[in-house]
Each structure stands twice: as C-alpha cells, then as structure tokens.
Amino acid sequence: MADPRIIAVPQETREACVSPDAKIAFLRRPDAYPDRPQQVETIETRLSWVFLTERYAYKLKKPMRLPYVDFTSLTARRSNCLTEMRLNRRLAPDVYLGVVGLLARPDGSFRLGGRPGPRDLIADWLVWMVRLPQERRLDERIRAGAPAPADIERLGLVLTVFFQGGLAEPMTSADYQRRFEADIGRNLDVTVPRVTGPLAERARAAAATQVAFLSEHGQLLRARAAEGRIIEGHGDLRPEHVFLDGMPRIIDCLEFSRDLRLLDPVDELAYLALECERLGARRVGDAILDLYSAWSGDAADRRLIAFYRSFRASLRARLAAERLDEAAGDRRGDWLARIDAYLRLATVRPIGQG
Numbered sequence: 444m445a446d447p448r449i450i451a452v453p454q455e456t457r458e459a460c461v462s463p464d465a466k467i468a469f470l471r472r473p474d475a476y477p478d479r480p481q482q483v484e485t486i487e488t489r490l491s492w493v494f495l496t497e498r499y500a501y502k503l504k505k506p507m508r509l510p511y512v513d514f515t516s517l518t519a520r521r522s523n524c525l526t527e528m529r530l531n532r533r534l535a536p537d538v539y540l541g542v543v544g545l546l547a548r549p550d551g552s553f554r555l556g557g558r559p560g561p562r563d564l565i566a567d568w569l570v571w572m573v574r575l576p577q578e579r580r581l582d583e584r585i586r587a588g589a590p591a592p593a594d595i596e597r598l599g600l601v602l603t604v605f606f607q608g609g610l611a612e613p614m615t616s617a618d619y620q621r622r623f624e625a626d627i628g629r630n631l632d633v634t635v636p637r638v639t640g641p642l643a644e645r646a647r648a649a650a651a652t653q654v655a656f657l658s659e660h661g662q663l664l665r666a667r668a669a670e671g672r673i674i675e676g677h678g679d680l681r682p683e684h685v686f687l688d689g690m691p692r693i694i695d696c697l698e699f700s701r702d703l704r705l706l707d708p709v710d711e712l713a714y715l716a717l718e719c720e721r722l723g724a725r726r727v728g729d730a731i732l733d734l735y736s737a738w739s740g741d742a743a744d745r746r747l748i749a750f751y752r753s754f755r756a757s758l759r760a761r762l763a764a765e766r767l768d769e770a771a772g773d774r775r776g777d778w779l780a781r782i783d784a785y786l787r788l789a790t791v792r793p794i795g796q797g
Contacts, residue, residue, distance in 0.1 A: 461566040466553070466567055467492060467503075469545075470483070470501065476496055477556065478496060478497075481497065483495065489766075490514070490699075498573070502527075502570040503567060511699065520568055521542070524568045525542055528541065528542055533696075534601070534693035538573045538575065539571075540571045542568055542571065543555060543556040543568070544565050544568055545565070545567045545569060546566065547564045548562075555569075572694075575688060575692065575694070579686045579687050581685035581719075582722055589724065594691070595727060598685065598691045599731045601690070602708075602731065603734065606676065606708035607739055609674030609676065610674060612674055617665070619673065627650050627653050627657075627754070627757070629761070630650060630761040634760055634782070637767050637768070649753060649757045652793075653754055653757065656750045663744050676704055676708060676711045677704070678696050678703050678704040679695060680693070680711050681714075681715065682722060684696075708741070709735075709748060712731060712735055713732070713752045717755050717756055717788060721788060749793070753788075754789075756785045757789045759781075759785045760781075763785065764778075
C-alpha cells in the first residue's frame with residue numbers, strides 16, 4: 444500500500460461506474476487487502492460500511508442523500524473522506540492513516556490502494572485507519588465494571604487541552620439561543636408522530652421543561668456565546684468513540700457538518716456524561732465534567748449543565764425515532780427502547796434549580 448501520509452490515487456483518475464454490491468463483495472474478501480488478513484468483519488452504519496481486518500479498518504461511504512448530507516457523487520465522498528481524516532487526527536493522530544482509492548481494472552477486477560495503471564478507473568475512496576481494540580472502548584470498559592481512575596483522568600486532560608486549544612467561533616447570544624429553540628421544536632416534530640402515547644407525553648414534557656429554562660434562565664446559555672465559549676469541537680462525543688488505550692484516542696467526529704461541530708465544550712461534555720449515565724455510569728461522566736472545570740477554570744452553572752443534558756437526551760431520542768422509519772421486527776423494538784431510555788433521562792432531574 445502507498446505511503447499512508449499521502450493520497451494513494453490522484454483525483455484526476457477517471458471514475459468507474461460500479462454498483463455498491465460489487466464493491467462490498469470485493470472488500471469482504473481477505474485477499475482484497477495488502478496485509479492479507481485471515482478474515483474480514485463488516486459493520487454497517489447508517490452512512491458507511493466499515494471493513495475490519497486484524498490490524499486495520501477501512502470505511503466506505505454509502506452513496507446516499509439525507510437532509511444533512513449528500514454522498515451521491517464520488518467527488519463528495521472523496522471530499523468527506525479527506526475531511527474525516529483531517530478532523531479526526533486532532534484527537535487520534537496515529538489512528539487515521541490516509542485515504543485510499545478502490546481501483547477498477549479493465550478486466551473488471553478491483554485493487555485497493557497503490558498507483559493506478561493507465562487504464563484503471565477509480566471506483567471509490569475509503570478512509571484507512573488503525574483498528575483499535577474494542578475492549579478498550581469506554582462503553583465496553585463501563586460494561587466490564589468501571590474504567591480505572593487514571594484512565595478517566597487522562598481522558599479529562601486530553602479533552603480539556605483539546606477544548607482550550609479551540610479558537611472561539613463568532614456567534615451572537617441571540618443566534619446561539621435560537622439554535623436550541625429551533626432544535627427543541629424539531630425534536631418534538633420528529634419524535635411525537637413516531638411513538639406511542641406515553642413516549643409522546645414524555646417528549647412533550649421534556650420539551651416544555653427545556654423551553655421554560657430558556658425563558659427563565661436563558662441568560663446562562665446566552666452568556667456562553669457572549670464569553671466566546673463556542674468552538675469547533677468533536678460533535679459526537681459518545682463512549683463508543685473513546686478508546687482508553689494508554690493515551691486516550693477519540694475517533695469518529697461529526698465530520699459532515701461544521702455547524703453541528705460548533706458548540707460549547709460544556710455541552711459536549713454534558714453529552715458524554717448523558718451517554719455514560721445511560722450505560723449506568725453517571726459518576727464517570729460527572730468526573731470528566733469536574734476535571735474539565737477544575738483544569739480549565741470554566742465552572743459552568745449546574746442549571747446550564749442540566750439543560751444541556753436534557754436537550755441532548757431529547758435530541759438522541761429524535762435521532763432514534765428517525766430510525767423507526769426504516770426499522771422492522773426486533774430492531775423496531777430496540778429503537779423504541781432506546782427512545783424510552785433517552786426520554787427518561789431528559790426528564791430525570793429538574794432543570795433550572797441550582
């Protein structure tokens with residue numbers, strides 16, 4: 444395979460028209476990879492297919508269009524791969540190795556990476572990563588008992604340094620609050636029509652509490668923008684994206700929307716704390732928030748943190764509700780259970796009390 448620090452296939456290489464099924468069938472074969480793995484595992488997400496060998500992971504974007512992303516063109520998928528690599532190297536510099544091309548040969552066969560021949564065509568692009576040990580993932584460590592305090596301290600330090608190194612993004616206080624007002628309404632519009640009575644009522648109750656916070660304590664939110672606290676963060680800081688393997692590595696940032704990455708570090712950490720609480724480890728998330736507060740000097744009001752957690756829980760319920768449109772059988776029950784869990788967390792503690 445070519446040097447991982449460079450793009451393996453020139454952009455000007457001609458495109459091949461190849462079905463996703465043909466690409467997937469090839470990438471599932473061990474002999475597709477230069478390191479000749481014994482086996483290849485395939486994981487499908489909403490936006491990608493990920494192919495795992497013993498040493499590496501390769502991510503292939505789906506040629507799909509959603510309201511927030513358009514990967515229908517090869518150019519767009521290549522651009523997204525490059526963006527994903529650049530952004531994720533901020534918190535996992537030794538994990539994201541490069542972007543490699545899937546080449547289509549004149550005889551109809553494929554080749555992954557390397558220099559194209561004169562008649563080769565580019566069939567697609569993949570993000571090439573080091574495979575990290577799953578047992579070191581924060582969610583797996585929580586399920587196994589609890590992460591070691593030293594691991595949590597290192598994670599808190601990495602995140603504090605990352606957030607403090609982010610440049611303040613200009614945003615007016617009014618615009619910052621309007622973002623939340625719009626999303627609270629969107630959460631309701633998406634979730635309520637897709638769930639049963641009790642879940643719908645819980646979604647409405649959470650939204651009402653969040654709206655009341657903005658009305659009574661909105662100055663706490665607006666002050667974050669006025670103080671220059673909004674930076675370009677990770678955007679999807681969940682335990683399954685955190686690896687506690689020596690120096691913590693954090694992967695899979697929200698690469699397709701810069702607007703969604705512009706946020707308050709306390710909001711992002713409240714999101715991580717929410718997800719830890721959902722897994723039964725509230726103390727882990729709270730500890731990371733406390734470490735950030737102590738090391739950065741950014742002691743956010745507890746009422747604001749409670750609002751951020753409640754809002755994030757409603758947002759996660761909404762994203763789960765969207766998956767009901769394409770779910771069937773047992774998967775539908777799984778998504779409904781997840782919606783229920785998030786909406787319970789959205790209303791589990793009062794907002795607006797110090």
